[in-house]
Amino acid sequence: MEEFKAYLLTKVKNNISSQYFNIMKHAVHEAFIRKLLREDLAKRVKSIKTVDTKREFLTKGEIESLIQTECWYDVLKQTFLFSCFTRSRWSDVNKLVWEEIRIINEVHYIAFT
Known part of the structure; x- marks a missing residue:
């Protein structure tokens, strides 16, 4: 999961990386709940923190x-x-x-x- 997180951060912007990574973490957690995994591996990895973005707009x-x-x-x-x-x-x-x-x-x- 750490390697996937690092990969995302090299390919897409930070906030998009955070969204994709959280989807994967949720899927891993769901696999644990359904007893497909013995341990909730999603708990071991911290999520990617989002950053505030400046939104541009037209007047x-x-x-x-x-x-x-x-x-x-x-x-x-x-x-x-x-x-x-x-x-x-x-x-x-x-x-x-x-x-x-x-x-x-x-x-x-x-x-x-």
Whole structure:
């Protein structure tokens, strides 16, 4: 498990490493609970500590400027602005389907897990 932790820290950013490593620790712990292991090896290894990250964001003025800016690919611009206004990540917008758009009392909602 220590080698896996070291490997993760060399391949991906710290907070992602922490998430992946905690998933593995949970799986090892679950194996112990199900009596697939004689010892809870997950207890021997400390988790990877997360670090605070500085999140960058666009100001209202910058978004307004982008709205006025020409773009060769209109669908790219519209998708980016949709992400800005819904606070959705690209990965969430990319997999969004029409069935996840809801209208309740004339207000549009995105309903997905």
